[in-house]
Amino acid sequence: MDETLLRALTPAVIGVLVHRGADFAAAEDAMQDALVEALRVWPGNPPRDPKGWLVAVAWRKFVDAARAGTSRRRREVLVEGQPSPVPGAAADDTLQLYFLCAHPSLTPASAVALTLRAVGGLTTRQIAQAYLVPEATMAQRISRAKRTVAGVRFNQPGDVATVLRVLYLVFNEGYSGDVDLAAEAIRLTRQVAAMTNHEEVAGLLALMLLHHARRPARTRSDGSLVPLAEQDRSLWDTRMIAEGVDVLQAALNRDRLGEFQAQAAIAALHADAQTAEETDWVQIVEWYDELVRLTGSPVARLNRAVAVGEADGPRAGLAALAELDPALPRYNAVAAYLHERDGDPVTAARLYAGAARLASSVAERDYLTRQAARLNAQHIQLGP
Incomplete structure (x- = not known):
C-alpha cells in the first residue's frame, strides 16, 4: 500500500467532489471512507487508475450519505452520469481546496489543521501528535473548521497569499510525532507551485x-x-x-x-558562504531593507539589526536595535549577542538570562542559559 500516493491524491479527489457539488465537510468525510476502503481492497487488488478508483468510491460514499440524510428531498445521482472534468479542472479543483482550507474565516491554527487533514491527507491522530495535543482536541478543532467552511462557495479567485501563510506556519512547526511537518510543507508547496x-x-x-x-x-x-x-x-x-x-x-x-x-x-x-566569516552581510542588510519596505515587520527589523551589527559593527547594530520595542520576541537575545560583541559581557550575560526565561522552546532556553553561564564564568575567572 503506497501511503504517499494516497496522500498525494487526497486533495485532488476532494476537489473533484466539491466541483461536482458536494460541500467540503461531506466531501472530506467521503474521502476518508474511500481511504479506508482502499486500505482494505488495494493490497490484494490494486486498481489500474488509483485516482479514478478513489473518485468513484468517494462519490458513491457521498451519494449514499446524502440519500440517507436527506429522505425529505429525494436525490438521484449516478456516479456514471457525472461529467468528466474539463482539461485543467483537476488542478483548479485542488487549488480551490487549498483556498478553502486557508479561508479567512478560520483561525491560523484551524487553517493549518484543516490543510494537513484535507490537503495533506494526514490522519487526525498524526496531526494531534505533531502538535502535541490529545487526538480528541484535534478532532474537535478540525470539526469546527469544517463546519465553518461548509457553506463556502467560491465565486472569485482565492487568496494565494493566505494559502502561503498557512503553509509557512506548517513549515515552521518543524518535526514532532511521526510526521515531519517541514517536509510535508515542502511537499504541499511544491504542489501549489505546480498548479500556479x-x-x-x-x-x-x-x-x-x-x-x-x-x-x-x-x-x-x-x-x-x-x-x-x-x-x-x-x-x-x-x-x-x-x-x-x-x-x-x-x-x-x-x-x-x-x-x-x-x-x-x-x-x-x-x-x-563557505564559512561564517565569508557571509556577505552588506548584501544581507540590503535585502532586509527590502523586506522591511515590503512588510514593515518588527521581526524583520530585529533581524536586520543583527545583520547591521555584522556588517557595520556591534555599535551600529545596537543603534538599530534601540529603535525597536524591547517587548519583541528574541529582543533580549539579539541585544545580548550585540553587547557581547561590543565587549560588555556583564550586560550580555544578564540579557541572555532574561532571554532564556522568555524562550519559546526547551532547546532555545537551554542554549541561552548556557550562553549566560559561559559569560558569568568568564567574568568570575577574570575578576571584577
Missing part, C-alpha cells in the same frame, strides 16, 4: 528548501541547538540548496519582488 505561476509561491518554496537544507547541522546528538555561525556546513544538503537557488532565481527574474522572495534571498546568501 505565482512568483511568491516559488519564493516560499525556495525559502523552505534553503532552510531545510541546513537542518542536519542545526542540532547536536543531544538535541542542543547549534547557531548558524557554528554549524558544520559540510552537513548542509547542497543539492537542496542548488534547487532552492534555482527556484529563487527564476522567481526574481520576473521582477515582482515579494516577502518570501526577499527572505529566500537572505537564506541563499547564508547558504552561499
Whole structure:
C-alpha cells in the first residue's frame, strides 16, 4: 500500500467532489471512507487508475450519505452520469481546496489543521501528535473548521497569499510525532507551485528548501541547538540548496519582488558562504531593507539589526536595535549577542538570562542559559 500516493491524491479527489457539488465537510468525510476502503481492497487488488478508483468510491460514499440524510428531498445521482472534468479542472479543483482550507474565516491554527487533514491527507491522530495535543482536541478543532467552511462557495479567485501563510506556519512547526511537518510543507508547496505561476509561491518554496537544507547541522546528538555561525556546513544538503537557488532565481527574474522572495534571498546568501566569516552581510542588510519596505515587520527589523551589527559593527547594530520595542520576541537575545560583541559581557550575560526565561522552546532556553553561564564564568575567572 503506497501511503504517499494516497496522500498525494487526497486533495485532488476532494476537489473533484466539491466541483461536482458536494460541500467540503461531506466531501472530506467521503474521502476518508474511500481511504479506508482502499486500505482494505488495494493490497490484494490494486486498481489500474488509483485516482479514478478513489473518485468513484468517494462519490458513491457521498451519494449514499446524502440519500440517507436527506429522505425529505429525494436525490438521484449516478456516479456514471457525472461529467468528466474539463482539461485543467483537476488542478483548479485542488487549488480551490487549498483556498478553502486557508479561508479567512478560520483561525491560523484551524487553517493549518484543516490543510494537513484535507490537503495533506494526514490522519487526525498524526496531526494531534505533531502538535502535541490529545487526538480528541484535534478532532474537535478540525470539526469546527469544517463546519465553518461548509457553506463556502467560491465565486472569485482565492487568496494565494493566505494559502502561503498557512503553509509557512506548517513549515515552521518543524518535526514532532511521526510526521515531519517541514517536509510535508515542502511537499504541499511544491504542489501549489505546480498548479500556479505565482512568483511568491516559488519564493516560499525556495525559502523552505534553503532552510531545510541546513537542518542536519542545526542540532547536536543531544538535541542542543547549534547557531548558524557554528554549524558544520559540510552537513548542509547542497543539492537542496542548488534547487532552492534555482527556484529563487527564476522567481526574481520576473521582477515582482515579494516577502518570501526577499527572505529566500537572505537564506541563499547564508547558504552561499563557505564559512561564517565569508557571509556577505552588506548584501544581507540590503535585502532586509527590502523586506522591511515590503512588510514593515518588527521581526524583520530585529533581524536586520543583527545583520547591521555584522556588517557595520556591534555599535551600529545596537543603534538599530534601540529603535525597536524591547517587548519583541528574541529582543533580549539579539541585544545580548550585540553587547557581547561590543565587549560588555556583564550586560550580555544578564540579557541572555532574561532571554532564556522568555524562550519559546526547551532547546532555545537551554542554549541561552548556557550562553549566560559561559559569560558569568568568564567574568568570575577574570575578576571584577
